[in-house]
Amino acid sequence: xxxxxxxxxxxxxxxxxxxxxxxxxxxxxxxxxxxxxxxxxxxxxxxxxxxxxxxxxxxxxxxxxxxxxxxxxxxxxxxxxxxxxxxxxxxxxxxxxxxxxxxxxxxxxxxxxxxxxxxxxxxxxxxxxxxxxxxxxxxxxxxxxxxxxxxxxxxxxxxxxxxxxxxxxxxxxxxxxxxxxxxxxxxxxxxxxxxxxxxxxxxxxxxxxxxxxxxxxxxxxxxxxxxxxxxxxxxxxxxxxxxxxxxxxxxxxxxxxxxxxxxxxxxxxxxxxxxxxxxxxxxxxxxxxxxxxxxxxxxxxxxxxxxxxxxxxxxxxxxxxxxxxxxxxxxxxxxxxxxxxxxxxxxxxxxxxxxxxxxxxxxxxxxxxxxxxxxxxxxxxxxxxxxxxxxxxxxxxxxxxxxxxxxxxxxxxxx
Ligand SMILES: *Cc1c(COP(=O)(O)O)cnc(C)c1O
Numbered sequence: 001x002x003x004x005x006x007x008x009x010x011x012x013x014x015x016x017x018x019x020x021x022x023x024x025x026x027x028x029x030x031x032x033x034x035x036x037x038x039x040x041x042x043x044x045x046x047x048x049x050x051x052x053x054x055x056x057x058x059x060x061x062x063x064x065x066x067x068x069x070x071x072x073x074x075x076x077x078x079x080x081x082x083x084x085x086x087x088x089x090x091x092x093x094x095x096x097x098x099x100x101x102x103x104x105x106x107x108x109x110x111x112x113x114x115x116x117x118x119x120x121x122x123x124x125x126x127x128x129x130x131x132x133x134x135x136x137x138x139x140x141x142x143x144x145x146x147x148x149x150x151x152x153x154x155x156x157x158x159x160x161x162x163x164x165x166x167x168x169x170x171x172x173x174x175x176x177x178x179x180x181x182x183x184x185x186x187x188x189x190x191x192x193x194x195x196x197x198x199x200x201x202x203x204x205x206x207x208x209x210x211x212x213x214x215x216x217x218x219x220x221x222x223x224x225x226x227x228x229x230x231x232x233x234x235x236x237x238x239x240x241x242x243x244x245x246x247x248x249x250x251x252x253x254x255x256x257x258x259x260x261x262x263x264x265x266x267x268x269x270x271x272x273x274x275x276x277x278x279x280x281x282x283x284x285x286x287x288x289x290x291x292x293x294x295x296x297x298x299x300x301x302x303x304x305x306x307x308x309x310x311x312x313x314x315x316x317x318x319x320x321x322x323x324x325x326x327x328x329x330x331x332x333x334x335x336x337x338x339x340x341x342x343x344x345x346x347x348x349x350x351x352x353x354x355x356x357x358x359x360x361x362x363x364x365x366x367x368x369x370x371x372x373x374x375x376x377x378x379x380x381x382x383x384x385x386x387x388x389x390x391x392x393x394x395x396x397x398x399x400x401x402x403x404x405x406x407x408x409x410x411x412x413x414x415x
Contacts, residue, residue: 006031014339018266022335027215030338033331035214036298041194044201045301049216051121056223061120068112069227072145073102075109077228079235084362091382092389094244096232098256098396099367103138105396106228106256111138111207113224115146118205125149128207129193131158131186132322133165134400135209140174142207150174153192155185162322165400186326187314190300210253211330214301218258218330225259232391233263240389246271246381249393250373251291251344252323254330260393265341274333275377277319278346284309288317289346290329291337299328305337320349320404321369323396347376353408355379356398368396369404 013030016022022029027049035045055061069075077100082093098106111128118126126148130136136152143150152169156178159166169176182188190213197206211221229247236244247264249257251274264270279287284307287293294305297312307315307327319325336342347355355375360366367375371394378392398405 008338010339013335014341017335017339017341018268020266022332023215023219027219029218029332029335032302032304032334033215033218034303035301036303037214037301040198041214044197045214045216047201051117052216052220055117055120056220061116065113065116068116068145069109073108073112074100075227076231076235077101079232079239080363080365081239082363085359088362089379089382090386092240093378093382094236094240094389094391095363095365095394096228096260096391097394098228099365099371099394103141104399105134105138105368106225106259107135107138107209108141109227109259110209110221110224110255111135111142112145114205114207114220115139115142115148118148118207119146121205123148123205124203125151126205126207127151127153127193127196129153129186129189129209130165131155131189131325133158133162133169134323134396136174136176137165137168137172139207139209140169140172143174144172151196152176153179153189153196155183155189156180157184158186158189183316210255210326211258211332212253212300212302212304212328218302218332221255221330222258222262222332225255226262228256228259228393229261229263232260232393236391242389243267243270244391245269245385245388246273246390247393248273248275248374248378248381248390250324250370250395251276251329251333252288252326252370253328254333256393256395258330258332261336261342271381272336272342273377273381274336274342274344275373276344276346277321277324277373278348278351279318279320280349285316286318287346288319288325288327290327291333291344292346294329296334302331304331304334305329320352320408321373321401323368323370324373345377347373351376353405356401356405357409365394366398367394368398369401371395
């Protein structure tokens with residue numbers, strides 16, 4: 001189990017990573033990843049793996065996926081030069097605008113991609129999990145678009161905290177099922193969705209929301225989100241005339257970041273920075289900075305980094321941003337961190353809130369609280385790299401965060 005007991009040959013892992021060799025045939029990213037699932041789930045994940053292999057890179061599937069991205073999601077999303085922010089920070093700042101994608105974030109790229117794959121595989125219904133509700137909304141929208149029935153499992157506590165998104169999912173025709181087991185939040189919802197999948201693996205497709213879970217999900221989600229970095233790389237070359245010196249994205253489960261990073265991994269001169277949720281501090285339970293503060297272990301079917309205590313019990317996490325509030329991270333990020341190809345650090349709640357205000361006032365763009373973490377990382381980088389160029393993945397828009405923002409940012413008398 002403890003694959004890290006052997007010292008890692010980092011140079012070889014990095015060379016293989018850059019050469020695009022991961023995941024390997026066993027679904028591993030070096031020592032990370034794999035398929036740690038109960039025996040009852042093995043036929044379902046193997047069936048999915050065969051489906052991914054047969055369809056994902058087939059020209060007709062890719063044509064259908066690109067068509068939906070163009071005409072329904074609104075891709076390519078814009079690349080925006082942030083002129084006033086650049087003047088303020090002393091570095092050239094470019095924003096990849098996933099906030100302009102349909103339903104307001106990058107999650108829709110993955111949701112429509114997996115829903116299309118489900119149809120190809122003959123699935124009759126979709127199950128999905130959701131924490132903050134954003135992946136539930138994206139899944140419900142994608143299923144409506146393709147005429148697939150959709151059931152979203154959501155922790156009972158999250159349903160209360162994220163009532164507007166529950167309403168959105170229902171309007172989009174999804175059935176939202178409250179999960180009252182376990183921690184009654186995202187972790188329990190994932191367990192419940194997996195249970196529904198096991199119960200009916202041929203007719204049910206599990207639409208997983210981030211680059212986590214057993215193989216082939218981390219690979220599948222990366223391939224569907226890689227459009228972000230592919231577009232951004234081309235747009236940078238066309239608009240700025242060069243690659244950026246650094247690429248920055250926020251890391252929750254790790255899907256917008258792996259999507260933004262993937263095309264740049266072979267560009268050795270491009271620094272890559274992943275920014276996690278530093279919450280209110282470095283103590284266990286005070287943040288969701290899994291790579292920064294976690295240790296290796298198994299969660300939701302993959303060997304990766306996670307926030308656990310000395311007995312291996314998963315810890316409660318905290319972040320002002322619901323979308324980053326998860327104790328695990330995708331296995332490819334664990335490898336990117338171990339090889340040093342990506343630098344991971346964290347941004348705290350207060351810093352992220354300040355960054356929301358800064359981008360809103362400087363550029364007229366209200367970012368999601370998650371995306372604001374990436375802005376904090378970009379600002380830090382800019383301080384040490386005056387005059388150079390940074391590309392920020394703006395994963396989503398902040399409208400969904402209005403309740404939190406009004407509570408925390410608008411001072412009494414200012415309303
Ligand atoms: C869900 C979400 C995230 C975090 O998820 P990843 O899988 O790490 O990308 C980041 N930004 C926004 C806007 C989100 O909705």
